Amino acid sequence: MKKFNYSFGSHFTVRAFFLASLSLSLPAQTIPPEKLHAPSPQPDRIILTWAADPATTQAVTWRTDTSVKKALGQIAIDEDGPVFPKRARDVAAETEKLSTNLGDALYHSVKFEGLTPSTRYVYRVGDGDNFSEWATFTTPSNKPEPLEFIYFGDAQVGIYEFWSRVLRASYAAAPGAKFIIHAGDLINTSEKDEQWGEWHRAAGWINQTIPSIPTPGNHEYGKLNTGERGLNRNWLPQFTLPENGVTGLGETNYYYDIQGVRVISLNSNQNQAEQAAWLDHLLQNNPNQWTVLTFHHPIFSTARNRDNKELRELWKPVIDKYGVDLVMTGHDHTYSRSRLIGSESAPKDQGTVYVVSVGGSKMYDLTERDWMYRRAEDTQLYQIIRINGSKLTYEARTARGRLYDAFELEKRSGGKKKLTDRTPTDAENRRPASKQ
Numbered sequence: 152m153k154k155f156n157y158s159f160g161s162h163f164t165v166r167a168f169f170l171a172s173l174s175l176s177l178p179a180q181t182i183p184p185e186k187l188h189a190p191s192p193q194p195d196r197i198i199l200t201w202a203a204d205p206a207t208t209q210a211v212t213w214r215t216d217t218s219v220k221k222a223l224g225q226i227a228i229d230e231d232g233p234v235f236p237k238r239a240r241d242v243a244a245e246t247e248k249l250s251t252n253l254g255d256a257l258y259h260s261v262k263f264e265g266l267t268p269s270t271r272y273v274y275r276v277g278d279g280d281n282f283s284e285w286a287t288f289t290t291p292s293n294k295p296e297p298l299e300f301i302y303f304g305d306a307q308v309g310i311y312e313f314w315s316r317v318l319r320a321s322y323a324a325a326p327g328a329k330f331i332i333h334a335g336d337l338i339n340t341s342e343k344d345e346q347w348g349e350w351h352r353a354a355g356w357i358n359q360t361i362p363s364i365p366t367p368g369n370h371e372y373g374k375l376n377t378g379e380r381g382l383n384r385n386w387l388p389q390f391t392l393p394e395n396g397v398t399g400l401g402e403t404n405y406y407y408d409i410q411g412v413r414v415i416s417l418n419s420n421q422n423q424a425e426q427a428a429w430l431d432h433l434l435q436n437n438p439n440q441w442t443v444l445t446f447h448h449p450i451f452s453t454a455r456n457r458d459n460k461e462l463r464e465l466w467k468p469v470i471d472k473y474g475v476d477l478v479m480t481g482h483d484h485t486y487s488r489s490r491l492i493g494s495e496s497a498p499k500d501q502g503t504v505y506v507v508s509v510g511g512s513k514m515y516d517l518t519e520r521d522w523m524y525r526r527a528e529d530t531q532l533y534q535i536i537r538i539n540g541s542k543l544t545y546e547a548r549t550a551r552g553r554l555y556d557a558f559e560l561e562k563r564s565g566g567k568k569k570l571t572d573r574t575p576t577d578a579e580n581r582r583p584a585s586k587q
Contacts, residue, residue, distance in 0.1 A: 188348030190216040190256040194276050194283045196351040199362040202391050205329075205409050206268040206293035209362070210391035211276055212260040219278045222246055224261035226274040229287055235273055236285075244276070249388045251344035258388035268293040286359040291329050295411025295440065295540075301328045301361075302445070302508070302534040304481035305336035306350060307370060309512030313531065315353035317510050317550045321533035322357050324552060328535070329409065331361055334481040334508070335368025335419075335447030341383035342373050365390055366416040367403050368447035368482060397425045406433060412538055413439040417446035419462060427465045434473040440562065441538055443477045444470070451492075451522050453507045454483035454515040468494070470503055474566055476543065477536070478505045484515040486527035486547065488556055491570050500567045504560065508532050508547065516582070524572070525556040527580040544573075555580070 194213040202210045211224055222244035227235040244259040261276065271289045275282050291298075301321045306314040322328070338346040351358065367382060375381045387402055396404030396416075403418040404426055415433070417426050434442065448459045450467055470478065471494035486508050493502030505522070514529045531550040536543065541563075547556035557573035 184345035184348070185253050188253055188345045188352075190214050190254075192216060192218055192278065192281045194259075194281065196347070196389060197276060197283055197286070198351065198354075198358040198389065199288055199360070200364070200391050201362055201407060202262055202393055203264070204293075205291045205362070205407055207264065207266045207290065209263045209266060209272070209274075209288060209290065210260060211263070211274065212258060212389055212391045213276050213283070214389070215257050215259065215278070215281075217248065217255050217257055219246075219257055219259075219281075222257070222259035222261075222276070222278055224263065224274055224276045225282075226263050226272055228267075229271040229273040239273075247388050249384060251385070252342060253344040253348075260391040262391065266290050269296075283359075286356065288360055288362070289329075292410050297537070297539040298410040298412055299325055299328050299535065299537045300330050300332065301325055302332040302334065302479045302506075302536060303510040304334050304486075304508035304532070305368065305370075305484060305513065306333070306353070306511040307336040307339045307368075307513050310338065310346065311349040311353045313512040313550075314510050315355075317531050317533050318354055318357060320548070320550060320552050321535065322361070324533075324548060325535045328361055330414075331357075331363050332414075332445050332479060333363060333365040334445050334479050335366050336370040336481055337365060337368070338383075339370055339513075340373070341371055341385075344385065347385050347389065363390075364407070364414060364416060364445070365392075366445050366447060367418055367420060369420055372420055397422055397429045400426070404429070408439055410538075411439050412441040412443060413437050415442070415444045417444060417466070419446040419448040419459075423462055423465050427469055430466070431469045431472070434469070434475075437473070440541070441543065442473065442475045443479065443536075444475055445479045447480060448482050449480040449505070449507045450478060451487075451489065451505050451507075451520065452483055453485045453487040453517055453520070453523070453526070455518045457483060457518075471497060474501045474568075475503050476560065476568075477545070478503055479534070480505070480507050481509065483507050484509045484513050485517040486525075486530055486532055486556075487517070487520075487523045488525045488547070488558075489522045490524050490572075491568060492522060498567070500563075500569065502568070504545075504558070504570070506534065506547075508534060525574050525579070527555065528582045530555065530580045549580075 196214040227239040392402035393405035394401040491502035543560040
């Protein structure tokens, strides 16, 4: 009988195998946040946003450590092969320093301008020596065309651990999405920079290829160095957004026109009355067929012991007046979707669909209210909205991609709308104690 040889090659003995096995049973070593999320000369936290016309511009923002002395972006029209760098143009970046609980870092932003609508571009960012990989984006059309986008409620808790899979599932379901709406509370503790590190790490390269449209939640507000409560110091350096909203709310209250849709971000944390007047003025001369709003605090609350009455009294009359089509919010860590809701004096078929959703792992109890049509508790969701001509289709899917809610909204003559529910017949996801 041939004797078994316990050697696994010249570099792997039984002793090495034993030690390797032993190491697998040792407790995992946690990397401290100040090391895991520390900046370096290599660009990280790269994210696409828009500061101006989405069809002809693209903003890119990223972070490095303070050793970087210059920063730039390079951009070219995408090609089938690797020759495009010869045709890339350099664009100088603007740089600002940010000091957080993790130390000092530099945030850089470039604004690529003069782009061609409906065109795929390739770009990278860096300092001339340390560059990111080449990534791509496609500019929207400058006229009404079919549009697809993704919407999330709060990521906030379990950002890297739990929300990452929901974001990745949304991209798999809608890789052609033109943008991603984040309806506030992207993180939980505004002054903990490691949570922003989690948020960017969870999204990874998705943030480098699909632009984000973020709106601030109450958790994006915290105690500033002055002792006063204010917008998190990370917000302005890490997002390059429009300044076309209410004065003093720059880059938190803004709007875009994208392929026949007016997309509006309101800041529900402050200056609510001023934004009501601004919104009224903005919608008076709206050339787009569709209008969608995003902000954090719901007009109609879903969670127990919550009701934003003052906000509803200020903003809902304007929403009703102009027949806004879809309102996307977060904050209540449950899910609910209405049918068409209008004013008491206006026909229901000129109303608005309201949605509250949640993407992360923080969950609340849901309270039954008359306006709710489809509800959920303890469910992580992403929403995909598609607009084509006079029809809007909406899908809410769970973390594992299961269709949970759906409807179609069709525009008709005279400002009327027809809503057709496509909700699955499955039972709602409810906590046992809440089941009726």
